Amino acid sequence: MFAKLAFTAILGLASVPAFAACDVTIEGNDSMQFNTKSIVVDKTCKEFTINLKHTGKLPKAAMGHNVVISKKSDESAVATDGMKAGLDNNYVKAGDERVIAHTDVVGGGESTSVTFDVSKLAAGEDYAFFCSFPGHWSIMTGKIELGS
Numbered sequence: 001m002f003a004k005l006a007f008t009a010i011l012g013l014a015s016v017p018a019f020a021a022c023d024v025t026i027e028g029n030d031s032m033q034f035n036t037k038s039i040v041v042d043k044t045c046k047e048f049t050i051n052l053k054h055t056g057k058l059p060k061a062a063m064g065h066n067v068v069i070s071k072k073s074d075e076s077a078v079a080t081d082g083m084k085a086g087l088d089n090n091y092v093k094a095g096d097e098r099v100i101a102h103t104d105v106v107g108g109g110e111s112t113s114v115t116f117d118v119s120k121l122a123a124g125e126d127y128a129f130f131c132s133f134p135g136h137w138s139i140m141t142g143k144i145e146l147g148s
């Protein structure tokens with residue numbers, strides 16, 4: 001019993017997940033890039049957390065980044081509507097039901113995160129994660145899918 005607890009404590013300290021990782025950290029920089037193009041969400045996760053870290057120095061008004069998740073087929077329209085919504089709304093249209101999850105917009109040196117129910121993702125559907133800051137989504141985009 002003691003050995004098992006100690007072992008668990010060591011694993012915890014080392015941040016080694018005992019099961020599937022139900023989170024991912026994405027970095028965005030001052031060159032308008034994410035450091036990943038693909039995220040697979042393990043289907044055993046109930047919730048999944050996206051951590052966004054802006055590793056640059058520019059303020060969010062100039063080089064802000066967020067992470068928005070939608071179906072790939074909705075990406076363009078969600079980004080266009082988000083652009084009109086403005087920075088005060090994190091470049092996401094209020095109440096946009098096509099948006100599965102989104103973070104706030106952050107500037108250089110800042111971090112944020114969002115957690116969503118994995119049940120919102122369907123197997124076999126193409127989803128995109130992207131930054132909806134004006135002009136960013138065509139480059140800052142990647143694929144997110146439910147793992148099999």
Ligand SMILES: [Cu+2]
Nearest residue numbers: 065131133136
């Ligand atoms: Cu961006």
